[in-house]
Amino acid sequence: xxxxxxxxxERSYPIEIGEHLLDHAxxxxxxxxxxxxxxxxxxxxxxxxxxxxxxxxxxxxxTPIILPDGEAHKSWQTLQLIFDGLLGARLDRGAxxxxxxxxxxxxxxxxxAASYQRGVDFIQVPTTLLSQVDSSVGGKTGINHPLGKNMxxxxxxxxxxxxxxxxxxxxxxxxLSAGLAEVIKYGLICDAPFLGWLEAHIExxxxxxxxxxxxxxxxxxxxxxxxxxxxxxxxxxxATLNLGHTFGHAIETHQGYGAWLHGEAVSAxxxxxxxxxxxxxxxxxxxxxxxxxxxxxxxxxxxxxxDMAASDFLQHMAVxxxxxxxxxxxxxxxxxxxxxxxxxxxxxxxxxxxxxxYGALTQHLxx
Amino acid sequence: xxxxxxxxxERSYPIEIGEHLLDHAxxxxxxxxxxxxxxxxxxxxxxxxxxxxxxxxxxxxxTPIILPDGEAHKSWQTLQLIFDGLLGARLDRGAxxxxxxxxxxxxxxxxxAASYQRGVDFIQVPTTLLSQVDSSVGGKTGINHPLGKNMxxxxxxxxxxxxxxxxxxxxxxxxLSAGLAEVIKYGLICDAPFLGWLEAHIExxxxxxxxxxxxxxxxxxxxxxxxxxxxxxxxxxxATLNLGHTFGHAIETHQGYGAWLHGEAVSAxxxxxxxxxxxxxxxxxxxxxxxxxxxxxxxxxxxxxxDMAASDFLQHMAVxxxxxxxxxxxxxxxxxxxxxxxxxxxxxxxxxxxxxxYGALTQHLxx
Numbered sequence: 001x002x003x004x005x006x007x008x009x010e011r012s013y014p015i016e017i018g019e020h021l022l023d024h025a026x027x028x029x030x031x032x033x034x035x036x037x038x039x040x041x042x043x044x045x046x047x048x049x050x051x052x053x054x055x056x057x058x059x060x061x062x063t064p065i066i067l068p069d070g071e072a073h074k075s076w077q078t079l080q081l082i083f084d085g086l087l088g089a090r091l092d093r094g095a096x097x098x099x100x101x102x103x104x105x106x107x108x109x110x111x112x113a114a115s116y117q118r119g120v121d122f123i124q125v126p127t128t129l130l131s132q133v134d135s136s137v138g139g140k141t142g143i144n145h146p147l148g149k150n151m152x153x154x155x156x157x158x159x160x161x162x163x164x165x166x167x168x169x170x171x172x173x174x175x176l177s178a179g180l181a182e183v184i185k186y187g188l189i190c191d192a193p194f195l196g197w198l199e200a201h202i203e204x205x206x207x208x209x210x211x212x213x214x215x216x217x218x219x220x221x222x223x224x225x226x227x228x229x230x231x232x233x234x235x236x237x238x239a240t241l242n243l244g245h246t247f248g249h250a251i252e253t254h255q256g257y258g259a260w261l262h263g264e265a266v267s268a269x270x271x272x273x274x275x276x277x278x279x280x281x282x283x284x285x286x287x288x289x290x291x292x293x294x295x296x297x298x299x300x301x302x303x304x305x306x307d308m309a310a311s312d313f314l315q316h317m318a319v320x321x322x323x324x325x326x327x328x329x330x331x332x333x334x335x336x337x338x339x340x341x342x343x344x345x346x347x348x349x350x351x352x353x354x355x356x357x358y359g360a361l362t363q364h365l366x367x
Numbered sequence: 368x369x370x371x372x373x374x375x376x377e378r379s380y381p382i383e384i385g386e387h388l389l390d391h392a393x394x395x396x397x398x399x400x401x402x403x404x405x406x407x408x409x410x411x412x413x414x415x416x417x418x419x420x421x422x423x424x425x426x427x428x429x430t431p432i433i434l435p436d437g438e439a440h441k442s443w444q445t446l447q448l449i450f451d452g453l454l455g456a457r458l459d460r461g462a463x464x465x466x467x468x469x470x471x472x473x474x475x476x477x478x479x480a481a482s483y484q485r486g487v488d489f490i491q492v493p494t495t496l497l498s499q500v501d502s503s504v505g506g507k508t509g510i511n512h513p514l515g516k517n518m519x520x521x522x523x524x525x526x527x528x529x530x531x532x533x534x535x536x537x538x539x540x541x542x543l544s545a546g547l548a549e550v551i552k553y554g555l556i557c558d559a560p561f562l563g564w565l566e567a568h569i570e571x572x573x574x575x576x577x578x579x580x581x582x583x584x585x586x587x588x589x590x591x592x593x594x595x596x597x598x599x600x601x602x603x604x605x606a607t608l609n610l611g612h613t614f615g616h617a618i619e620t621h622q623g624y625g626a627w628l629h630g631e632a633v634s635a636x637x638x639x640x641x642x643x644x645x646x647x648x649x650x651x652x653x654x655x656x657x658x659x660x661x662x663x664x665x666x667x668x669x670x671x672x673x674d675m676a677a678s679d680f681l682q683h684m685a686v687x688x689x690x691x692x693x694x695x696x697x698x699x700x701x702x703x704x705x706x707x708x709x710x711x712x713x714x715x716x717x718x719x720x721x722x723x724x725y726g727a728l729t730q731h732l733x734x
Contacts, residue, residue, distance in 0.1 A: 076443060076447065080443060083512055083518070083519055084514075087512055087514040087515055087518060088514070090685060111482075114521065115478075115482075115509075115519045115520060115521060116518070116519065117518060118507065118508075118509060118517075118520045118521055118522050118600075119521070119522065119600070140485065141485075142482075142485060145450055145454055147451075147454040147455070148454055151450070151454060151483070151484060152450055152482045152483065153482060153485045154481065154482060154485055154486070154521065155485050155486065233485075233486070318457060
């Protein structure tokens with residue numbers, strides 16, 4: 001087991017990474033202060049891991065809350081099911097909520113924990129690669145609104161993140177690839193050597209080789225912990241974690257939540273951010289193509305939906321959280337391994353980026 | 368204008384108290400950082416004060432959001448109307464939400480501000496006595512759930528509280544009395560001299576004499592600011608502010624939200640807390656009766672609903688937020704002017720308290 005620390009003063013917490021951690025009663029129990037525990041999970045994950053986790057928590061009063069699966073359910077209607085479960089079981093302010101599942105479960109259970117009785121303890125047990133390397137770390141929680149993704153939520157830090165890499169054994173290959181989009185992101189925004197490591201190990205990762213997985217998760221979480229520790233509430237550098245996300249959110253919103261996986265939309269969005277960085281003269285064509293090639297090898301889409309016009313992107317991007325007083329800011333690359341957040345670009349550069357034929361652009365890169 | 372400071376480190380903020388502050392553009396504008404403002408108010412308050420406030424904010428882009436009035440609407444459904452309004456107007460992370468109205472508006476707008484894009488600026492402009500002396504100060508925000516009051520919410524501090532005492536001129540007498548229940552509470556829990564002052568000025572307050580109102584609001588807010596400054600997240604002394612509230616919440620829940628005003632339920636609940644403190648031998652019968660007499664003179668009910676049995680109270684009190692790991696804690700009085708939060712009482716004392724005939728007990732006190 002490896003342990004990382006997210007350094008946020010009195011809100012600091014550990015990330016534990018290892019195999020078979022769901023069976024380690026003491027690893028999880030050590031982070032629970034009261035006797036009441038609610039496990040929030042979904043219909044897909046519950047049959048796989050709920051019994052196992054419940055057995056490890058036999059010393060506690062456990063209430064399971066099982067939600068429908070999917071981004072389409074990341075809504076206030078589903079959030080109500082959590083509150084109904086917590087209040088139905090009369091959980092009090094000393095209770096702990098455990099999120100067992102992917103990013104949607106973590107985001108919703110975290111927001112429920114932030115809001116229930118104005119805040120109860122919260123532990124993340126992410127079971128997808130995407131949530132293990134990204135959404136479970138850093139305290140962003142929330143739900144979607146019909147007019148925008150993640151528009152309602154809270155910054156709320158967990159007491160611990162417990163990553164059992166064994167759970168990736170049951171993850172569909174498509175979702176593993178989606179998680180790799182965020183792993184590759186860390187290389188692109190702040191860790192160029194990691195990019196080289198990924199190029200050497202991408203097949204091992206897709207084959208679920210435990211040592212490679214553990215290393216990739218550790219380096220990703222370490223990068224995220226560094227960035228979050230420097231900027232918890234995203235007033236600056238933290239926004240670089242959203243490379244590809246502004247374009248990606250527009251894709252997810254336009255296609256309807258759940259049609260594209262989040263990581264898939266981020267991958268296509270990252271290609272757009274790479275292309276725009278190239279147009280601005282910040283990265284070379286060869287660098288853009290090197291990054292695209294890695295995304296393709298990870299099994300990810302690199303072309304936005306055919307039916308999305310530039311105007312569709314602009315409309316959805318106007319309500320993005322990175323808009324401040326009407327000005328759109330984007331995460332772009334100064335070079336591979338160094339991202340910036342900037343609103344300082346000509347409007348035409350954005351419009352040109354949105355009008356590129358990405359099918360043609362990526363054709364010779366294996367896409 | 369008088370100014371008080373709520374001392375919470377980087378979350379500190381001022382409370383401004385005075386006449387005609389809604390017309391003082393600079394008092395409010397000084398607290399707004401961006402250009403976008405949403406005013407959240409309700410159908411009752413909007414015709415009275417929305418135009419006036421909007422005129423004072425002519426330098427900003429103002430989006431009004433007008434909700435239905437009443438505690439019955441302090442729900443997820445109504446909260447969604449706020450999010451719909453904010454997103455419909457494309458308000459960004461630099462926006463400021465102003466709550467213009469009573470406690471329900473302040474609690475909902477505050478929770479919306481805490482949650483919208485994971486937190487935007489928030490200003491309280493309370494227009495009822497209850498919200499001016501209690502709910503607008505201290506950062507408690509939230510909504511009700513069918514299974515319990517204020518069960519979902521956040522601790523979220525405003526950037527300022529602006530109290531225009533002139534707005535009390537349009538407040539129904541019954542609501543003014545309800546606010547006085549919380550004013551009297553401050554005397555009972557931490558300011559015995561204030562209790563004497565209130566006995567001398569209760570008629571002036573009910574007649575809306577400006578100097579008396581201003582003094583009562585100032586002393587109430589000062590008491591609340593002291594307590595909140597010492598214990599922002601209610602891990603200790605802050606819970607004393609809930610004198611009468613555990614019994615009162617049971618009354619509100621049992622009667623259906625809105626049938627009794629919050630302050631009315633608190634008044635009857637305070638009588639029960641007084642009686643229980645007397646049974647425990649902490650205060651004298653004469654002290655209990657002195658406090659009840661003041662509540663009666665303030666125009667408040669001092670007898671719980673006739674149809675509420677002891678079992679009804681116990682059922683509703685079991686989900687109260689002051690329950691920790693199954694143990695019910697109550698705010699009781701060690702003496703007039705000194706409250707404690709304790710779970711250390713014989714179960715029979717509580718049951719005896721719930722079985723008292725309060726009609727008979729208060730009959731000779733003017734009730």
